[in-house]
Amino acid sequence: MVDEQDLLLKKLVDYRRELHEHPELSMKEYKTTDRIRRWLQEAGITILEFPLEIGVVAEIAGAQPGPTIALRADIDALPIQENTGLPFSSKNDGVMHACGHDFHTASMIGAAILLQKRKNEVKGNVRIIFQPAEEIAQGATFIEKAGVLDGVEAIFGMHNKPELPVGTIGVREGSLMASVDRFEIEVTGVGGHAGIPNNSIDPIVISSQIVTALQSIVSRNLSSFHNAVISVTRMTSGNTWNVIPEKAELEGTVRTFQKKAREAIPELMKRTAEGIAQSFGAKAEFRWYPYMPVLENTPEFKKVAAETAVELGYEVVEAEQSPAGEDFAHYLTKIPGFFVWMGVDGPKEWHHPAFTLDENALIVAANYFTQLAINVSHK
Ligand code: NI
Numbered sequence: 264m265v266d267e268q269d270l271l272l273k274k275l276v277d278y279r280r281e282l283h284e285h286p287e288l289s290m291k292e293y294k295t296t297d298r299i300r301r302w303l304q305e306a307g308i309t310i311l312e313f314p315l316e317i318g319v320v321a322e323i324a325g326a327q328p329g330p331t332i333a334l335r336a337d338i339d340a341l342p343i344q345e346n347t348g349l350p351f352s353s354k355n356d357g358v359m360h361a362c363g364h365d366f367h368t369a370s371m372i373g374a375a376i377l378l379q380k381r382k383n384e385v386k387g388n389v390r391i392i393f394q395p396a397e398e399i400a401q402g403a404t405f406i407e408k409a410g411v412l413d414g415v416e417a418i419f420g421m422h423n424k425p426e427l428p429v430g431t432i433g434v435r436e437g438s439l440m441a442s443v444d445r446f447e448i449e450v451t452g453v454g455g456h457a458g459i460p461n462n463s464i465d466p467i468v469i470s471s472q473i474v475t476a477l478q479s480i481v482s483r484n485l486s487s488f489h490n491a492v493i494s495v496t497r498m499t500s501g502n503t504w505n506v507i508p509e510k511a512e513l514e515g516t517v518r519t520f521q522k523k524a525r526e527a528i529p530e531l532m533k534r535t536a537e538g539i540a541q542s543f544g545a546k547a548e549f550r551w552y553p554y555m556p557v558l559e560n561t562p563e564f565k566k567v568a569a570e571t572a573v574e575l576g577y578e579v580v581e582a583e584q585s586p587a588g589e590d591f592a593h594y595l596t597k598i599p600g601f602f603v604w605m606g607v608d609g610p611k612e613w614h615h616p617a618f619t620l621d622e623n624a625l626i627v628a629a630n631y632f633t634q635l636a637i638n639v640s641h642k
Pocket of ligand 1: 362363364422613
């Protein structure tokens with residue numbers, strides 16, 4: 264007898280490899296969209312028509328009335344040259360599924376196929392969202408603006424986790440992934456002769472002091488129960504050796520795990536930059552670009568997330584927080600939900616040119632999200 268699970272796994276492996284071979288960058292996932300639509304249609308799954316050129320939304324209507332809940336997979340790849348040596352390596356030069364979104368997509372197609380077969384057990388509807396542009400933090404907003412979340416009561420998703428073995432699921436209530444924001448500081452002094460600095464206001468010296476002072480925000484202004492990272496990643500000024508330039512620019516990123524810390528930091532940075540510049544008679548302009556909020560899991564769902572894994576014979580561990588960002592966080596600022604780590608036993612970290620994973624995790628993830636959707640629909 265051929266095992267149904269083996270057949271489904273084989274299909275999901277094929278899907279994942281086809282996606283892996285043809286990765287597309289954020290907001291350019293046109294062919295990926297076509298593939299997902301085709302595979303869902305082949306399985307007889309209803310596709311909901313939203314005003315979306317990229318991304319797909321499918322829905323399984325349960326046999327009994329109930330809530331609408333959503334499952335979400337991200338579908339985009341990264342501007343990385345693949346170096347895995349896999350026979351199904353990327354055919355798109357400089358583009359790679361180095362974060363495993365091909366795995367997320369194939370797994371959720373698996374969940375859609377299983378839910379379609381088990382729709383008698385579903386109460387209400389399960390909406391399955393294949394979201395573009397996670398890597399550039401625009402996809403979740405894009406999906407929300409198209410009205411896809413309308414009527415959705417809760418949303419669930421995952422990220423693969425190379426450090427965890429296949430069959431292990433990491434759960435954690437509250438903050439799981441960091442907020443991601445970007446800042447720029449422009450310091451304007453007075454340019455002049457490098458040999459006569461007293462006639463100038465040197466933006467390089469001022470910027471250096473700002474960089475140092477920014478580091479004390481985390482250690483002196485935040486509660487010791489909060490954590491944050493402020494990294495200055497670019498410092499640009501001047502173009503020769505004997506001229507004091509007029510301007511200097513700083514750029515960098517801030518990560519936190521608490522909403523409160525995220526709210527406090529920009530004002531503290533602005534004050535520090537402006538205050539230091541002013542003390543030298545210069546000016547600093549501070550610009551803040553919010554990207555992604557902290558990913559905060561709704562505590563009430565931790566129990567069902569863990570129990571579902573146990574019910575299927577999978578291992579549950581307390582999820583470790585990640586300082587990476589994830590735009591699933593945006594959904595959780597609108598509706599309740601839960602995001603888990605899915606063990607894939609990979610040799611390399613996310614975004615590595617040799618990133619890969621154990622494909623047996625595809626069936627684990629498909630089974631898990633099928634059962635989770637059914638269990639949540641019965642709550
Ligand atoms: Ni990712």
